[in-house]
Amino acid sequence: MICRFTLDSATEFLLGKCVSSLSAGLAYPKNSPPGQDKDYTDHPANVFARAFSDAQSNATFRGGFGTLWRLAEFWSDRVKKDMEVCHRFIDPILKDALQMERSMKEAGQVRTEEKGAFEDTLLGHLVSCTEDPIVIRDETLNILIAARDTTASTLTFLVYMLSQHPHVLKRLRAEVLSTVGNSRRPTNEDVRDMKYMRAVINETLRLYPPVPLNVRTSVEAVLWPGVNGDSPIYIPPKTRTLYSVFLMHRRKDLWGPDAEIFDPDRFLDERLKYLTSNPFIFLPFNAGPRICLGQQFAYNEMSFFLVCLLQNFSSITLAEDVQTRRSAEWTKGTGHNSQEKVIVRHHFTMYVDVSTSFLES
């Protein structure tokens, strides 16, 4: 359901046209009886969501082969089939946009940058820069991943965390009701004033960063200082270096002894010292020149969702019977993983795996 919410919100904001996937009704686990109903599986919103996700999983797998991926897929392209589904979904929107731009030019109409107008959207800007449908399509799908899956990921883990920490939900709901009331829509000022909400969102981004792995390529040779007395690490020039934001966000030497515990207060009390003295330990949106361009939009969208959710619900329960089963070995572990009640997976972004649920086990 959350993926549908973020798809609708991203398409409205970026493409100027909401695809109304929420109108598909409730979402069901894949292997539950309603989840196998043909009307449900063949609904355009579900077909797109499945293909979009599978294409990303396969593209991530491809990434493992580096520049040699074409050899690994010599006989068959792992991503093509799903991408065709995505293209069928997105192409009519792009065709309409190009047509609108052409008609405007023919009629000699002046473009307006008025807020909310089509010209003010990402797609409006794209069609004014190029008529190349492939460039427009690639840019559009790229930003859909950036805008839709990341916020869907955070909101999914937020709801999961609220189901596991009822005292956090109670306090957050009290803040929502005292700031916004029980029916009004939140304003930008409301969002700015809800400090506990920002802390809850940040704590979720810390434990479940939607982009858990990232990569950079060194320009020149560089020596990284060793950690905890280890020897320095030599990175040759032009070397791809993977780093895990997920692991960094859970490091006790950076976040303190309770680093693995979900506690939004760490963004409000004296534990904030860990972050203020070393801001680069919290990188859900990355940092530097390539920092996320949609950070503020994402905070607003997620806050809006949480306000509406908590205006309507006073408790949340995790349906454990429809979660993917964890292996016995996993539950016996010692770390945070052993307590996890959902299966956390990732392709470009992190998500909760509900692909093999109760009926299969």
Ligand code: HEM
């Ligand atoms: C919780 C939500 C989000 C998270 C955690 C997130 C995270 C990130 C991260 C980690 C990057 C940097 C990738 C890199 O290392 O190069 C990034 C880039 C980007 N994000 Fe987001 N993002 C979120 C939401 C959004 C939204 C809603 C939009 C658009 C409305 C957006 C648009 C972008 C764009 C355009 C870039 C590329 C910037 C560039 O390469 O210069 N993001 N995001």
